[in-house]
Amino acid sequence: MNTITKLAYSVAVVCAAFTIYSCKPAGPDKVLTGDAASKAYVAPGKYDEFYNIVSGGFNGQIGIYGLPSGRLFKIIPVFSTFPENGYGYSEESKPMLNTSNGFVPWDDLHHISLSTTNGEHDGRWAFANGNNTPRVARIDLKTFKTVEILELPNSGGNHSSPYITENTEYVVASTRFSIPIGDNTDVPISSYKENFKGTVSFIKVDTSGHMKIAFQLVTPGVNFDLARAGKGPSHGWFFFSCYNTEQAYTLLEVNASQKDKDFIMAVNWKKAEEYIQAGKGKTTKARYAHNVHNESTHQATSTILEEVLQLDPAELKDIIYFIPCPKSPHGCDVDPSGEFIVGSGKLAALIPVFSFDKIQKAIANKEFEGDFAGLPVIKYESALYGEVTKPGLGPLHTEFDANGNAYTSFFVSSEIVKWNLKDLKVLDRVPTYYSIGHLCVPGGPTKKPHGKYVIAYNKITKDRYLPTGPELTQSAQLYDISGEKMKLILDFPTTGEPHYAEAIPAEMLMPKSTKIYRLEDNQHPYVAKGEGQTKVERKGNEVHVYMTAIRSHLTPDNIEGIKQGDDVYFHVTNLEQDWDVPHGFAIKGANNAEILIMPGETQTLKWKADRTGVFPYYCTDFCSALHQEMQGYARVSAPGSNVPLKYSTGKTDDQTSGAGQ
């Protein structure tokens, strides 16, 4: 036996050994079943069953994935600039990121809410929160584009958001950090108890999707964490988890973990509406931006609003009740029937399940144990349906299937635990790799969960993927829940850090996906509807190029007469009217980005002509066999030169005479 054969032989033995070994349930693979691959496999050319709409956390974006394949289809920039398509760089989209602090091109996007009608998914919009510079965004699910962003005044950080009511009447936004609000905000930090307030904004959503703050509830200073609306019998109520009821303002890790119980805050928003109608709201001064994208003009506008209507629940009774909930509650989830409210104390070793029916009786019978800053606190036992005992360590969030089961994520013990809503018995548990945060059952927060899968969104991946230096990929894990036992069938990497996500059946979105923008409907002020309308105009030191793009040329593709120091605006209209034929536009030395222009759309790239010379521009999105020919030249002359403004495509001058001497 020569050495090579020996080596090959031993490789085969090792190989065989490993193959046999892999049959034994051992190590992390033990939850992986034999047919896992076929369950997550979507054949080439086939479609996924679900869209998974996943928050990107600190990237300020949303990722659109397919389930069960885990394939990434699209990244939607929401609170972030995106040089890939020019969002936040094009003149049209810059206003989307305007705030009372000016242009804020980043945020921390944590949670997704898909619009519902009668408590069920309706496939119109996705809402997303900006945690840092408090904002709520609306994404149109026909175009998968951010179409509206509303800033929130009197908020220190919009974490407990953008949860919605049963018919998408309201989106809520409550502050994570309480702060001093109103006229006197320059106060000692140590005066937290006296001066710091929380706010909960109820944002009205009209039938076209447009958002407006209807009212703000001013609450005692605490941290609001998460929230869910009631539904069915509990429609008209909203539930918010609160922590730091200790009202600590330093070393919260210790100081906000003193009390045995914090609260779930129950809000009777129908009652709040009555007070508003009765004129009990106080109009207060504020300053916040409202940004709306218009699909006809293909432009966004930003308006600064200066007033907000506030209600004081300490004065106006019966809006707010507190329910004690163990150990810094994080998740606060309402089951499909609307009867059960599940609180998840981050540091608790049990899960309390509250009954809406019992809460109502407790309020009627005034079964209160006292008050918190003047607001009634219901007795724990009076609101409690029961406790899930010994479920795991560090419960965070709960989703539901259509069969009366709940699925709770456990960060500390890194697992998903399935339990029954009726008898509160633990039915099954599976490990996650590693440290799960949120989880998602398709339709889990609605009245009619679609079920079938639960997806874990993990905080740590450690050894699960090929390493990529100190920063590793984030990940999701897909489990089949169609049987009694949960089965891990797929790991897939995600962009940014996934927090909450929702999933919706593909057939609810696919048929209405926008394919093109009709040229006939384009109302952009600088549109060129056809090459006959292309032109170059000078307005002082601004040069406006009305340009068209079609496979495979830009018109005009020769421009002269630009002067050094000019601001040149390339308004590019894509004349294509076919699906999946965007054109791109880029010019040498641009300080912003490229732009992508969808069929029938007009987008504008601003370019500073800061030096003389001839500058190529070209299409950046491979569009045809002659894509590489899709180019042009812009000539920039010295400020005092007499080169006339002229432009053309397909016009050839005699080489010896030269163009525009």
Next chain:
Amino acid sequence: MKKLFLIMLIGAIFVACGPDKPRTSENEDSDSYENIHSNEGANAVAANVNDGKGIGQVTEVTLNTPLEQERIGRGKAIYEMKCQACHRIDDQRVVGPGWKDVTKRRKPEWIMNMITNVDVMLDKDAEAQKLLELCLTRMPNQNVSVGDARDVLEFMRQNDGQK
């Protein structure tokens, strides 16, 4: 020895537990994207092959004399917005062929099918394919309705000197 090695290796592969369900071959999938689309094409070809009218929903066009002036105006506007970037109205070819005398070269049905059903035409119609070989850029679907294509046709007739 080599044989033993092979047997070991093959054995190793077969020992792998969790026998995968035999997957149906992708070719058998009746609803794959390719199949749906090639079937569409096949049926269409069978419906109107070789009559010079092209492939699509336009099977019979009635031409009136004198020309319908209203259609000409609308057709010209559509031409300027959606066609002019590639088609001149003289006989000069830029991206696509010039339109001069197109109504003399082609049946009206062929022209309207080319405008409204361009992807199938380029895949199945021999004349359209010859043009693709010549121009090397696929004519885009410009989302023109059959009614609008009829207006464009009237504009072409006028351009060709018909009264």
